[in-house]
Amino acid sequence: MNFEKSNQGGENDSTRAQLREKVEQVALEALIVNYAEKINEGNNGIIMGFNIDKIPSDLKKIMIESHMLSEEKEDDAVVKLLKLSEPGKLQLEYELQKKAFEIVENGMRNEPQAYAAIPRPRAFRVLNVSGTLQNFMKDNEITLKEGRLELMLMDCVKGEDLDTIMMREYLLRHPASPFHDKPEMMEGWSFFELREEAAEIGGFRIDFEKGERNFNNQEWRDYTRFRTTRDADLERLGFRIDSRLIDSVLHASDQIYSQADIVWGDGNLRNVMLEGSYAPSERRGEPLRGKAWMIDFGSARDVEALKQPAKAKQDATKTIEKTNARFGTI
Numbered sequence: 655m656n657f658e659k660s661n662q663g664g665e666n667d668s669t670r671a672q673l674r675e676k677v678e679q680v681a682l683e684a685l686i687v688n689y690a691e692k693i694n695e696g697n698n699g700i701i702m703g704f705n706i707d708k709i710p711s712d713l714k715k716i717m718i719e720s721h722m723l724s725e726e727k728e729d730d731a732v733v734k735l736l737k738l739s740e741p742g743k744l745q746l747e748y749e750l751q752k753k754a755f756e757i758v759e760n761g762m763r764n765e766p767q768a769y770a771a772i773p774r775p776r777a778f779r780v781l782n783v784s785g786t787l788q789n790f791m792k793d794n795e796i797t798l799k800e801g802r803l804e805l806m807l808m809d810c811v812k813g814e815d816l817d818t819i820m821m822r823e824y825l826l827r828h829p830a831s832p833f834h835d836k837p838e839m840m841e842g843w844s845f846f847e848l849r850e851e852a853a854e855i856g857g858f859r860i861d862f863e864k865g866e867r868n869f870n871n872q873e874w875r876d877y878t879r880f881r882t883t884r885d886a887d888l889e890r891l892g893f894r895i896d897s898r899l900i901d902s903v904l905h906a907s908d909q910i911y912s913q914a915d916i917v918w919g920d921g922n923l924r925n926v927m928l929e930g931s932y933a934p935s936e937r938r939g940e941p942l943r944g945k946a947w948m949i950d951f952g953s954a955r956d957v958e959a960l961k962q963p964a965k966a967k968q969d970a971t972k973t974i975e976k977t978n979a980r981f982g983t984i
């Protein structure tokens with residue numbers, strides 16, 4: 655009798671969990687289709703932001719209950735989607751970012767300035783693709799390898815990546831630039847718009863329209879020369895950042911490797927974000943005024959797992975099976 659009762663309870667729990675997932679699916683779909691806007695993109699990913707104040711309260715409530723949003727007023731999150739959504743790819747990114755986040759969060763308790771921060775990954779979900787999502791994907795040039803769309807929610811970084819900062823500083827500082835000392839003229843410009851202008855100022859004709867993936871050898875050489883010229887010019891034009899910000903990125907990256915065997919795998923200027931002031935301080939020993947962020951765990955790897963390929967493969971299969979079991983039936 656008791657057994658029957660507890661078994662029934664179990665069924666109720668799983669029905670409730672299934673219902674919860676269905677509700678979340680609908681809520682997330684509504685969120686990304688109606689309230690999210692692309693705020694940035696890389697080669698592989700699309701970052702969408704949303705204005706929390708515009709989200710209807712019932713939708714917000716579901717998101718809060720699922721820990722995707724918190725109740726704090728200043729709370730801001732972004733959604734990351736991959737342009738080619740492959741089963742398990744974003745999930746691995748989410749899991750490695752989560753482990754790395756925990757290490758850095760812990761380290762920051764004792765040495766707040768020594769570590770670059772990592773955006774807290776809040777949730778990973780897989781969505782079944784409905785009619786409305788299909789339009790959304792078409793508009794954002796997202797393709798699926800299999801029938802479902804992976805997405806993750808994480809904290810929004812209130813800053814810019816270092817490459818974007820350097821493109822803007824180049825246009826601001828270069829004497830031949832029409833934007834010299836005119837930051838207001840470039841307000842709201844994307845990385846791609848800044849890069850286009852910066853290359854022109856540097857005297858390089860590069861067809862960015864075709865996309866880096868399609869560059870031939872000569873185009874790669876030109877792009878590399880443009881970037882080397884930009885960096886040398888910036889140095890000459892007095893652009894400096896507080897070296898402690900870069901040290902904090904290196905330190906965080908070392909720690910996630912030594913404590914969790916995670917190699918970040920893609921340390922580049924677009925994957926470091928800076929928030930607040932990045933100029934070196936005037937006086938020695940002055941506390942940092944800005945903060946560095948380490949982002950993009952899309953190329954990160956757990957090197958310990960890679961040393962045991964059979965086990966890693968087994969684990970990956972299990973994860974995909976688990977995901978399918980969770981989402982396949984609803």
Ligand SMILES: Nc1ncnc2c1ncn2[C@@H]1O[C@H](COP(=O)(O)OP(=O)(O)OP(=O)(O)O)[C@@H](O)[C@H]1O
Nearest residue numbers: 694695696697698699773809810811815924950952
């Ligand atoms: N949490 C975040 N908050 C605010 N902006 C972000 C966040 N994560 C990423 N960005 C911005 O979006 C850009 C692209 O994101 P991300 O690097 O994750 O995409 P990606 O396509 O995987 O990159 P890559 O081109 O290196 O493969 C970043 O360079 C950064 O400017």
Ligand SMILES: [Mg+2]
Nearest residue numbers: 696924925950
């Ligand atoms: Mg990136």
